[in-house]
Amino acid sequence: MSIKDFIVNTVADGYNLTKTTSLKERAESSTFHLREFNNWVKSWLILKYCPQQNANILDLACGKGGDIPKYKLKNPAFIAFADISDESVKECYRKYKPLSDKIKAQFIIGDSFNCNLKSLLPKITFHYSSCQFALHYAFKSQEMAEKAVANLTDQLLPGRYISITTVNACRLVRLFRERYDRYPPGDETSDTISNDLYLAKRNFDLKNIPPFGAGYIFYLKNAVNSIEEYLVHPKVLIDLFKAKNCELVYNKGFQEFYYEACNSNPEAKDLYIKLLTKKTKDFSGAAMTYSEWDIIWLYSIFVFVKSGDPTEIPKNVKRYPKVSNEMSYLDAETGESKTVIVPDNPI
Template sequence: MGEEAETENSTTSVVAEHYNAIPEKGITERTQSRIFYLRNFNNWMKSMLIGEFLGRLKDEGCPRATVLDLCCGKGGDLLKWRIGNVAHLVATDIASVSMEQCESRYKEMKSRSDRRPIFTAEFIIADATKDRLLDSYSKKDIEFDLCSCQFSFHYSFESEGQARSMIRNAVERIRPGGYFIGTLPDAERIMYCIRNGKAGIYLNDVVRLEYGAIDALNDPEHKPPIFGAKFHFSLDTQVNCPEYLVHFPVLEKLLKECGMELVYKKRFADAISYYLEKQDGRALMGRMQALEPFPPTSDVSLMGKEEEYKDAEAEREQILAERADGRHLTVVSLERYFAVHQICGQGTLSKSEWEVTAMYLVFAFRRKRSKK
């Protein structure tokens, strides 16, 4: 893996400008978004991932974790850390406005925590793809039980140097037995969609994917570079900044060099089934409104076009027919799983939203314990 030269105008500065410019939206505006349920679904996925590994830590003798929230944004996971009863949080992000909002949310949460003391926290504005976070920690000897990086790690794969810097910051202070968890785009699925789109562009009702080197796709043997494989991802009406493919075997190799071993990697489709096996998974999915009610009540319109729900409706009708005939309901696919639970009022997502969820994966690594 050769080191590439990094340009002065790297994507990280664009990322900071992009997220600093996004206005804070009110509840009403968020609920009216075309991707309201998709965002809730992604948030549910994060909740299940974070909850699982905080639970593992408790089972392993760590009742109150010290956590690094890498690329924390506006603090969307603060409540998860509170529910998980963590002891201390280090929250860091490159976007200064986002960090101000994150710290403000924390202070508001702390002011309302009369009955139970909330975790202590520190907030660091830094570019984790270039700056060494250790230099900014209040305690240089801090050890993290958990590092979480949600939907952001892939920005670091602009170059090998940036990726290695991000990895060092993520795991450098993780104690033996501690975990590094996160979510990121599935490079294989992203390239599959792009190759099956038109002229290097994949479109559906909520997403637009465009490969950064469209002309290269004319070569059927073209393979994206290990680092700097740029793509543009626009969700709903929001145009995002350039992003980069993360080849998971490369990530695994780099983390192995840092003493981290893979616990699991699951595509969202597989992670859904895995998390729903847990006792609280389905109940939390309902509370977080992670699925759109389907079929809708008479006075409510579906978020997407009617044809976006044809497959869900067809499965639902088939299942109702099987139930009426007294036949056993078999679950042979993820789509059928949700169709079965639609009968029980669980809900669904539109076809385009399901396609977006298929573009992501969850991962977890663990710091190896020293052999005695």
């Protein structure tokens, strides 16, 4: 994609336009290894920080439900899935259906960062909160970021964790500065960084970067359709969670996490090997391209814990009738309960 081809989408439209792909198509994709790396990071976060049995899980900005197989391994009792893209939530529902006799779920469609989750689910508390590759959209404004953090923390029980993957603001700013210094003022590419898989166009002043609203348009092949994202300043994020009695316990860029796994985190390394061999049978197809590796640099992990001691999770041995093609969901804006028919195979 060139800068001239940029068509900026809203978050909802951008993800509604993203096609659902088959396993075969994903395996042949130019971002296959990047996708698997991201899945490894998320798998490790769930393995390490999500309780083993009967947990209530919040998946804020759940997308198409790609983490459902990872949650399944933890045998949760309940999952709340929330996302702004109605097409993504429908695909998430399709993935959930086979597990619906064992796991209860609530689906929420709409802006899950701007809504009041506590009013939508007043009787629910969570043992694990997750927000993967999405919190940067909430940093459009301070008010929106504060609401997003409140939704991730207000119903989280003491001693429980919030795991986040989001943009690596420090890395992005460094790349934008290097690009700006290399090209003369007025050059149409001086505010753009890219390779053959992604393109990012800066919309903020490098000399005066605000804590909120530092936007850039981002395109990632097979994943993100030209949507405005916002820098997530680490200190600002940490302060927002501190105001909610949550302390940072882990923070690494994706590449740092990879090096740590190779050298001093055998649990993460073993998981990486297990996932790779499951996908590729051997390591002959496991080599990540330079372009994919560049993109890995652009993301970071943050894990917070809510103050207090965790309590024992009640046992849950209930079984439920499997759900039909009629999906019940809550409208994030109005709180109204609605239904929609979700065919087994998208047209």
